Amino acid sequence: MEVTRLLAISLGAILTNNFIFAQFLGICPFLGVSKKSDTAIGMGLAVTFVMGLASAITYAVNLILVKLGLEFMQTVAFILVIAALVQFIEMFLKKSMPSLYTALGIYLPLITTNCAVLGVALLNVQNEYNFIESVVYGVTGGLGFLLAIYLFSTVRERIEFAEYPKAFEGFPIALITSGLLALAFMGFSGLEVWPM
Amino acid sequence: MNFGKQFKEGLITNNPVTVQLLGMCSTMAITTKMSNGIGMGVSVLIILTLSNIFIALLRKIIPDEVRIACFIVVIAGFVTMVDLSLQAFFPDIAKSLGVFIPLIVVNCIILGRAEAFASKNSVGASAVDGVTQGIGYTVVLIILCAFREILGMGTFFDAKIMPSGYVPAGILTLPVGGFLCLGTLIAAMQWALNKSKAKAEKKEAAE
Numbered sequence: 001m002e003v004t005r006l007l008a009i010s011l012g013a014i015l016t017n018n019f020i021f022a023q024f025l026g027i028c029p030f031l032g033v034s035k036k037s038d039t040a041i042g043m044g045l046a047v048t049f050v051m052g053l054a055s056a057i058t059y060a061v062n063l064i065l066v067k068l069g070l071e072f073m074q075t076v077a078f079i080l081v082i083a084a085l086v087q088f089i090e091m092f093l094k095k096s097m098p099s100l101y102t103a104l105g106i107y108l109p110l111i112t113t114n115c116a117v118l119g120v121a122l123l124n125v126q127n128e129y130n131f132i133e134s135v136v137y138g139v140t141g142g143l144g145f146l147l148a149i150y151l152f153s154t155v156r157e158r159i160e161f162a163e164y165p166k167a168f169e170g171f172p173i174a175l176i177t178s179g180l181l182a183l184a185f186m187g188f189s190g191l192e193v194w195p196m
Numbered sequence: 197m198n199f200g201k202q203f204k205e206g207l208i209t210n211n212p213v214t215v216q217l218l219g220m221c222s223t224m225a226i227t228t229k230m231s232n233g234i235g236m237g238v239s240v241l242i243i244l245t246l247s248n249i250f251i252a253l254l255r256k257i258i259p260d261e262v263r264i265a266c267f268i269v270v271i272a273g274f275v276t277m278v279d280l281s282l283q284a285f286f287p288d289i290a291k292s293l294g295v296f297i298p299l300i301v302v303n304c305i306i307l308g309r310a311e312a313f314a315s316k317n318s319v320g321a322s323a324v325d326g327v328t329q330g331i332g333y334t335v336v337l338i339i340l341c342a343f344r345e346i347l348g349m350g351t352f353f354d355a356k357i358m359p360s361g362y363v364p365a366g367i368l369t370l371p372v373g374g375f376l377c378l379g380t381l382i383a384a385m386q387w388a389l390n391k392s393k394a395k396a397e398k399k400e401a402a403e
Binding site: 022023025028072075109118122165166171174182 | 217218220221222224225264265268269272273275276279280294295298299301302303304307370371372373374375376378379380382383384386387390
């Protein structure tokens, strides 16, 4: 039963309840960092990593908060944990993997304000996931983000050569494109056959 | 201090959503019903004004290196206050906005205004900036909500207003509708701004 449940969570996070196309979490980096597919992949991987780690750590933090009866401090505590986590990852990468650090550049600190990261932490609590489910949800949610941003960036590279009304230049055409992608992802909602 | 100019900036020429392109997630996610849009808009307006005032007060004390962390703590405090008040006084709205209320912490509008305006300007100007930018955000939410609720569900503030023969365009209330509506709205704004700019240039050239 445990495995089917984890599978259902993963499929939900990647396809049917994709963070970008179904839940509108993490739109800012999705639109901001998707002009080229290599940077999109870098951002997607970094987000996946942070979301997985943040899910694990916020699970522990939440246990402490519940024990102390301080559940109302959730938002403040989670955002602090995430900000500290991103800062540590940045310092760690700078020291041990400078090549990856320069490749990610300014996108790393931006992850702090990515609502998908705080979102996954809050959703884990809301859905009452246990530790393993939380981590799986975090990682697969990140993979869903990676899939979305990569698909979108490849489309966007081609849009540059397309003709469209001048008023749609820049963000509007990007939004319309993501709308059509979201429409495609809606097709996956028929997949909800697993017992939750 | 020029209130009229700041108001015009917040509403049109420097609107947080359609021009600065901040706070996209919440804009698209919750604009399916009027009550949601107004609840969210007013919450952001309050938090933005309070955090702008507070950060402007502290701007000389906060060290530059850790300013982002300080801003986030201030914002998170106010968000928690609004979140708990909503849960206490308007439980229905709090329920339908769900996770997007705590997520105001990472709404780029608030951090963006703290960084771009409140950390450099006086308390009074920052308060006005918070109010005007908050109104700009709320107006965009209301336009999108009205459009999506009337055409997508045939209702307005949950009351049926369309004739009974009307078949609601349900797609507008789905995520797809959010992307398409916001994209079209921004395109319309760009078109209008470009047109008024071209007109002003023409007038200048004629003189």
